[in-house]
Amino acid sequence: xxxxxxxxxxxxxxxxxxxxxxxxxxxxxxxxxxxxxxxxxxxxxxxxxxxxxxxxxxxxxxxxxxxxxxxxxxxxxxxxxxxxxxxxxxxxxxxxxxxxxxxxxxxxxxxxxxxxxxxxxxxxxxxxxxxxxxxxxxxxxxxxxxxxxxxxxxxxxxxxxxxxxxxxxxxxxxxxxxxxxxxxxxxxxxxxxxxxxxxxxxxxxxxxxxxxxxxxxxxxxxxxxxxxxxxxxxxxxxxxxxxxxxxxxxxxxxxxxxxx
Numbered sequence: 001x002x003x004x005x006x007x008x009x010x011x012x013x014x015x016x017x018x019x020x021x022x023x024x025x026x027x028x029x030x031x032x033x034x035x036x037x038x039x040x041x042x043x044x045x046x047x048x049x050x051x052x053x054x055x056x057x058x059x060x061x062x063x064x065x066x067x068x069x070x071x072x073x074x075x076x077x078x079x080x081x082x083x084x085x086x087x088x089x090x091x092x093x094x095x096x097x098x099x100x101x102x103x104x105x106x107x108x109x110x111x112x113x114x115x116x117x118x119x120x121x122x123x124x125x126x127x128x129x130x131x132x133x134x135x136x137x138x139x140x141x142x143x144x145x146x147x148x149x150x151x152x153x154x155x156x157x158x159x160x161x162x163x164x165x166x167x168x169x170x171x172x173x174x175x176x177x178x179x180x181x182x183x184x185x186x187x188x189x190x191x192x193x194x195x196x197x198x199x200x201x202x203x204x205x206x207x208x209x210x211x212x213x214x215x216x217x218x219x220x221x222x223x224x225x226x227x228x229x230x231x232x233x234x235x236x237x238x239x240x241x242x243x244x245x246x247x248x249x250x251x252x253x254x255x256x257x258x259x260x
Contacts, residue, residue, distance in 0.1 A: 027130065030164070031154070031201030042131040042197075045259060050136075050252040051120070051208065053245040055079055059116040059212075062107065066118035068210055072250055079243045081114045083146065083214035083225070085236040089115055091219040094163050098218060106153055106161040106211065116212040116243060119155060127202045131256025133165055133195035137212065138249035140189070143225035143239035144182040145172045149216050150193045152253065153209035154202055161209060167195040168220045172227070182227050188244060195253075210253055212243055 003026075006017035023037035051068050053059075057077030059066025066079070089112060093104030110117050135150040151166035169191050172180035183189065202208055215222055221230060225239040245251040 027199045029128070029130065029199045029201060031126075031128075031203055042256060043258060046131050047257045047259060048131075049255050049257045050250075051210075051255055052250055052252040053118045053210065053212070053243070055116075055118070055245070059118060059243075060113045061115060062110045062117055064117055066116055068118040068120045068208055068253075072247070073245050074247055076246050078245065079116050079212075081116060081213070081241050082238050083114055083241050084238040085215065085222040085224055086238075088215035088217035088222050089149075089213050091216050092163065094166055094216075094219055096219055103162050106151070106163050107159065110161060110211065112213075114213055114215075118210045118212070120208040122157075123202055123204050123206055123208070125204050126260065127208070128200070128258040128260060129202065129255045130199040130258045132197045133167075133253065133256070135167070135193040135195060135210070135212075135251075135253045137191045137193060137251050138188055138244040139191060139251075140186055140242040140244070141171070141183060141225075141239050142185050142241075143171075143237065144185060144227040145170070145223060146183075146225050146239045146241065147171065147214050147220065147223040148191055148193065148241075149211075149213045149220065150195060150253070151211040151216070152195060152198070153211060154200065155207035155209050157205045164200055165195040165198045166211075166216060166219075167193045168216065169193045170223060188249060190249075197256075208255075214239070214241055 006019040009015040025038040055066040059079040149168040152164045224233040225237045
């Protein structure tokens with residue numbers, strides 16, 4: 001509140017509050033739970049590091065074999081699930097206005113077979129991630145239009161899975177928000193999913209986790225998978241989704257790692 005008073009005092013009242021002498025960026029670093037001043041955004045010292053999705057073809061739910069690591073994939077089978085808009089994955093916290101928001105345990109959603117779960121090994125040392133987040137996803141679908149969602153999660157030693165950031169892409173807008181293009185079912189497409197930004201330290205003993213699915217309702221409206229306008233479509237059709245993560249289709253999240 002004191003910062004806000006100084007800011008508005010400077011710009012609205014012309015007072016000399018000294019606010020413009022402060023560093024231009026102040027971030028709250030979660031995990032360590034402290035404020036830190038910086039000189040630019042994104043941080044100039046950022047090392048953008050890809051962490052790749054891996055599995056033996058069964059990354060469905062917490063009980064699957066999905067893993068996450070900096071090593072690029074080789075010849076790996078894809079993961080498959082069915083997205084049914086009649087039974088969407090529920091939103092658990094996050095950036096919401098109409099339901100409870102903030103940090104929530106994601107395990108109730110991660111037990112579903114239509115949620116793919118990729119977890120890193122337990123971290124031996126702290127890892128700071130500060131800056132913009134992006135997931136590059138290679139996928140096919142049986143539909144002419146569908147959604148893909150991605151979520152970054154911090155897994156505590158006791159299993160608690162805290163949501164950090166998430167995002168989605170509507171397939172028809174994969175190349176342009178103003179010129180939608182429907183899909184050819186069964187064809188592989190590359191999707192870039194913006195997870196916005198974060199500042200978080202994954203502490204030693206924790207794991208980095210990525211969830212991939214096709215719904216997060218009601219945070220994002222459901223895609224009926226028909227290619228027709230979402231706001232007027234009443235026919236909801238299930239879609240068979242395939243997530244590729246091999247040498248030709250290296251699906252990954254790019255983490256903005258800050259050296260320590």
